[in-house]
Amino acid sequence: MAGVTDRPFRMLCKRMGAGYAVSEMVAANPKLWGTDKSRRRTDHAGEVAPIAVQIAGADPAMMADAARYNVDRGAQIIDINMGCPAKKVCNAAAGSALLADEALVARIVDAVVHAVTVPVTLKIRTGPAPHSRNAITIARIAQDAGIAALAVHGRTRACLFVGPVEFDTVRAVKRAVRIPVFANGDIVTPRQARDVLAYTGVDALMIGRAAQGRPWIFREIAHYLETGRALAPPSVAEARSVILEHLDDHYTFYGEELGVRIARKHLHWYSASLPGALALRAQRRAVDGFFARLALESERLPRADEALRNDRPAATRAARPPAFELEALAA
Ligand SMILES: Cc1cc2nc3c(=O)[nH]c(=O)nc-3n(C[C@H](O)[C@H](O)[C@H](O)COP(=O)(O)O)c2cc1C
Secondary structure (H helix, E strand, O other), X not given: OOOOOOHHHHHHHHHOOOOOOEOOXXXXXXXXXXXXXXXXXXXXXXXXXXXEEEEEOOOHHHHHHHHHHHHHOOOOEEEEEEOOOOOOEOOEOOHHHHHHOHXXXXXXXXXXXXXXXXXXXXXXXXXXXXXXXXXXXXXXXXXXXXXXXXXXXXXXOOOOOOOOOOHXXXXXXXXXXXXXXXXXXXXXXXXXXXXXXXXXXXXXXXXXHHHOOOOOHHXXXXXXXXXXXXXXXXXXXXXXXXXXXXXXXXXXXXXXXXXXXHHHHHXXXXXXXXXXXXXXXXXXXXXXXHHHHHHHHOOOOOOHHHHHHHOHXXXXXXXXXXXXXXXXXXX
């Protein structure tokens, strides 16, 4: 998932029980490979196998080159993106837009499968639009080309992320081919995971947004599937250490400045469902607004002597021994 499944998050998900985690998509266009973003997306240092890299593009020869390039950089599985609904992926009509051109799909999967010796997988939606669902045709094209596994997000491109997931179509795809099929879309709880597996008969489940802020969902699902019993959610102490470890890894990966900026969304996801998170965010917004208004009036904070004149109580507080502050906080 672009902007989400960076290396630190993939490693965390794997530690939490995910059997497989695919990289953010890498553009097939070699002009984009030199950017910092692409370099980070092809950095797999320390990553636990299998290292799977998703490539996106529309030109078969470029996609083949991109597959080779990523295998040379450690990819053990290449995944082709035909699932992204964005109008343009990396400046080309790629992603799920390709589903409307079955001949081009065949040329792309064929070129990539022949370019590398590692398994090549494919991620699709159920078709371009509800009146033109062609997932079964695409699945057969993929199988004939030697695609090793197929992940199906059970919505058409036109449906974006709206409306029910078509597990009927996913089931029909599974029945139509012999290669492993993964079901994807709106799976959030261990019970849903069990039901989708049972209904569709697929070989694996792919979890996206439900892992955001809840990476332990993978072990919860695995435990439920194995035992039929719900695993207790992590203790607050464990969640705290998981989140702090994730942040440390994240800051090391991105560097301080970018790391802090990119970590915000993870912190939002981690805290979104917790009591107090709303108050916390309202407080943050208030502080943000306060300083934005202040910046209109002055460029710098007051000097110590000016602060003393402006705010007697604050100055008095500062004069108190630090232990007093600690006691007040503890009270
Ligand atoms: C922020 C975001 C980024 C995504 N990026 C990609 C991507 O790069 N490649 C891809 O195949 N799917 C991408 N997806 C789609 C997801 O892989 C998944 O198919 C979709 O979110 C439905 O699954 P879910 O309901 O479990 O999230 C993205 C989804 C989101 C929300």
